[in-house]
Amino acid sequence: MIDGVARGLRAASCALALLATSAVAAPDAAGAWRDAFQSSPADYDVATAAPPPVTGTLRSRFAVAVAGSRIRIRVSNEDGAEALAIAAASVGKAAGAGFDAAPGTLKVLTFGGRRAIVAPPGAAVLSDPVDLPVAVGAALVASIRAPAGVRLQPSGGVTMAAADGDQTLADKLAGERRVAGRPPVSGASVLTRRPPRIIVxxxxxxxxxxRSRPDQPRGWPEALDRRLAARADGAPRAVVNAGIAGNRVLATSWGDAALVRFDRDVARIDGVSHVVILEGINDIGAGGNDRPLETADLIxxxxxxxxxARARGIKAVMGTLTPFAGSFYFSPAREAQRQAVNRWIRTSGEPDAVIDFDAAxxxxxxPGRLRPAYDCGDHLHPNAQGYRAMGDAIDLRLFD
Incomplete structure (x- = not known):
């Protein structure tokens, strides 16, 4: 019996994966589907126990990088150890700075024509498309009701809203409380008449x-996206953020290692032309996978x-690692590794292009420290001004 259930779950997972791959890629007379938002799924290898599952309605807020007429969302259980049962879901335009929906904009979401669906462990599911015209940068709210609950780990770095019962169609959540974690709504795609090239x-x-508030800009990718959207010349471009707090290139701990998640978070996306890789400071700060980090291994x-990336026809752009002197990670030996990595990025000629975030x-x-005006206070992460400086330092011609 157990083997039969396992085979059934594997078959369902394969079918859902096929749906997630084919549905976005399917041609449409009204345009093409493009990923407009991503929050890469992540589990966290941390010592602290996760809080109890969040039951009732869970609502997240995000902005889309692509304009279009229709939208669908992606719900991830790719890092889940248990099946995720969804009894209801919705999407609509955000009102104000919080998690309220603009009146009259919430749309019921279905999955294969049904309101309920179960995502097996390791699977992602796509909603059916709904009519919802959106502009570049439009803020949306998406809600799911999970009767058995959603397990969130507080290390996820994203603030969401939770409320009792089924409030997926409520403009304002009654009894709203804030929760932190990695949102199960892991992406959104938009049907657009002018499909942009996607930069991941x-x-x-x-x-x-x-960020401390859900309405704040997230980081340098959003600053870059705003600059690209404002550019009048050239083909349209949009930036999809595949960052995970604590992530590493080589080791899986806070989310799958970049080498593990590359296909899921980059290569699967339709229309991707470039990937900007800015990762490695956690490899240096936390060391290697169960052994001291060798700089040559990171390279x-x-x-x-x-x-x-090149095997998929994607140009690989490397960003230099930003300063971290004064942070809890810092040591002279680790700074020497950062400098060695940055020399390779700048001088090897192996990436298709380089963005010098360190210099910015x-x-x-x-020079080993962040500029004080750009330091959030922990001497490792930029503040909002620092993120803007990073986005402003990028030569837009890299993506022509």
């Missing part, structure tokens, strides 16, 4: 963008990411 930002928390990991954020008086 692959990185850690400096890419994911630390070998970068070479694999570049090779896998370092303190001219103490």
């Amino acid at each position: 930002a692959l990185g850690d928390s400096i890419t994911d963008g630390n 070998a990991g970068y070479r694999q990411l570049i090779a896998r 954020t370092r303190d001219p008086a103490a």
